[in-house]
Amino acid sequence: MPAPLQTIRRSLLVLSAALSSLALTAPVALAAPTPGSSATPTATPPANMSSVGGARLGLAGTQVNLTSGVPVLPKDVTARSWIVSDAESGAVLAAHNAHWRLPPASTLKMLFADTVMPKFPRTTEHKVVPSDLAGMGAGSSVVPIKEGESYTVHDLWLGVFLRSGNDAVHVLSHMYGGVDKTVADMNTHAQDLQALDTHVVTPDGYDEPGQVSSAYDLTLFARSGLQKKDFREYCSTVSAKFPGGTTKQKGKSVRGTFDIRNTNRLLSGDADVSVYPGIAGVKNGNTTNAGATFTGVAERGGKVLLVTVMKPEKKEHNEVYKEAAKILDWGFQADGKVQPVGELVPPKNVPQASAQPGATASGEAGGDTSTKPAASGPASAAASEDEGSSGVGIALAVAGGLLVLLAAGVFLVNRRWPLPDLVRRRRP
Numbered sequence: 001m002p003a004p005l006q007t008i009r010r011s012l013l014v015l016s017a018a019l020s021s022l023a024l025t026a027p028v029a030l031a032a033p034t035p036g037s038s039a040t041p042t043a044t045p046p047a048n049m050s051s052v053g054g055a056r057l058g059l060a061g062t063q064v065n066l067t068s069g070v071p072v073l074p075k076d077v078t079a080r081s082w083i084v085s086d087a088e089s090g091a092v093l094a095a096h097n098a099h100w101r102l103p104p105a106s107t108l109k110m111l112f113a114d115t116v117m118p119k120f121p122r123t124t125e126h127k128v129v130p131s132d133l134a135g136m137g138a139g140s141s142v143v144p145i146k147e148g149e150s151y152t153v154h155d156l157w158l159g160v161f162l163r164s165g166n167d168a169v170h171v172l173s174h175m176y177g178g179v180d181k182t183v184a185d186m187n188t189h190a191q192d193l194q195a196l197d198t199h200v201v202t203p204d205g206y207d208e209p210g211q212v213s214s215a216y217d218l219t220l221f222a223r224s225g226l227q228k229k230d231f232r233e234y235c236s237t238v239s240a241k242f243p244g245g246t247t248k249q250k251g252k253s254v255r256g257t258f259d260i261r262n263t264n265r266l267l268s269g270d271a272d273v274s275v276y277p278g279i280a281g282v283k284n285g286n287t288t289n290a291g292a293t294f295t296g297v298a299e300r301g302g303k304v305l306l307v308t309v310m311k312p313e314k315k316e317h318n319e320v321y322k323e324a325a326k327i328l329d330w331g332f333q334a335d336g337k338v339q340p341v342g343e344l345v346p347p348k349n350v351p352q353a354s355a356q357p358g359a360t361a362s363g364e365a366g367g368d369t370s371t372k373p374a375a376s377g378p379a380s381a382a383a384s385e386d387e388g389s390s391g392v393g394i395a396l397a398v399a400g401g402l403l404v405l406l407a408a409g410v411f412l413v414n415r416r417w418p419l420p421d422l423v424r425r426r427r428p
Contacts (some may be wrong), residue, residue, distance in 0.1 A: 019386045043080060049099035050197055053216060054342030057098045064094035065339040074326040078313040081215040082333040083321070087223060087297060087304040090344035093331050095215070098342075101197045102310050104213035105285025105292045106141070106164045108205035110221040111198070111213075113160065113231055116176050116187045122154040122230060132174045133167055135208035143260065146245050155243055161234040161283065162262045169204040178265065179203060194345045195220045207289040215308040216344075220281045222306055223344060235281030235297075238268050247335075265321045266296055274316045276325050280395035282306075284320070292320035298328055305331045306344075 051058030064073060073094060081102060083095040092098070127150045136142075143165035145151065151171070159168030173182040182203045190198040195217035201208040205419070225231040241257040262268045264284045266276040278298040285293040291311035298305055307328050312319040 045097045045100045057342040062096045063341040081310040083215045091340035092342040098216040101212040103290035105287040105290035106205040107285040114225040124153045132171045142167045166204040173212045
């Protein structure tokens, strides 16, 4: 047997023995205490949650392996649900009520974009009619979009990601075939992604009875969306010029523009929140029922992490971003040291690299040994900027160079779903 395979086999045997020993002698030690939120009836997760991605992820409370050398989790995280994971390997580093089904707010727009974006070229133009804007919820966030004006698909996606415009979502939904078709296809796509906690009622994330998702599922949506170049561009764009209304000036029709800025405060900053080093998206949300929700992706030192935070109990301004930043900080310190508590499962139609013996895509026993082809060459460092928009960039650069994605192989715990040219590292 070649030496590398002997080493991998030996590591697997040691890992299996260690886990068996822990399961027999100290299973409670694998879970950390629930962080700071009060256990009121409205803040208590259900007794039975999904175990997609691993049994630990279906348990209530914080799941993390705090062994020697692993930093302690931040103690002032109050979110009802959160998860931090390696965006490429899919390893879940730690989680808290990861499968709690909660209202998602506008983070659901990640699933909307991942479903609808492949349908239209970005240069497609559409003239808005009144029916395009019908049916939006009262008090919806808007870009705003003007009836009777024409917009490119590129304009509309900037409105979705930067201003979380429900009006832009509804226009794109009507272009796609109507709100009902869009919702149906979003639900189908969620199933294909194995995001089984999610039920879509509206394409924009507006509060509606029965509309739910989870921190785990929102992370799956982000990870899937980040496979798409346009998605990566829009979610990392800080500011852009957006078409305004047409007016008459000296007998000529003139159409002006106005500035829009991303409401993701870890990307654009705010008075009490600094731009997070390495941040590159993804999407934020806030409604009455959902509270504040956020999914973000960031790169540091060649590692790319995803974080999702849902409904902090602490009501301070921008609290969801502050807690997300703390969890990301921990994740970058812990990645490579902490034993994962689960995995981000791949979509049903994505072939995967071999994984832990006896593990299937859902983390249960079964023995899937399919392989994922190697990444097709290094990612491009060129970051295109379209007229009227200012993006953080597209390609993932590390120390002025490129992060070359590894070919798929044997991974001790998680299947690898390589992200291509994910994002250019954001420099302060």
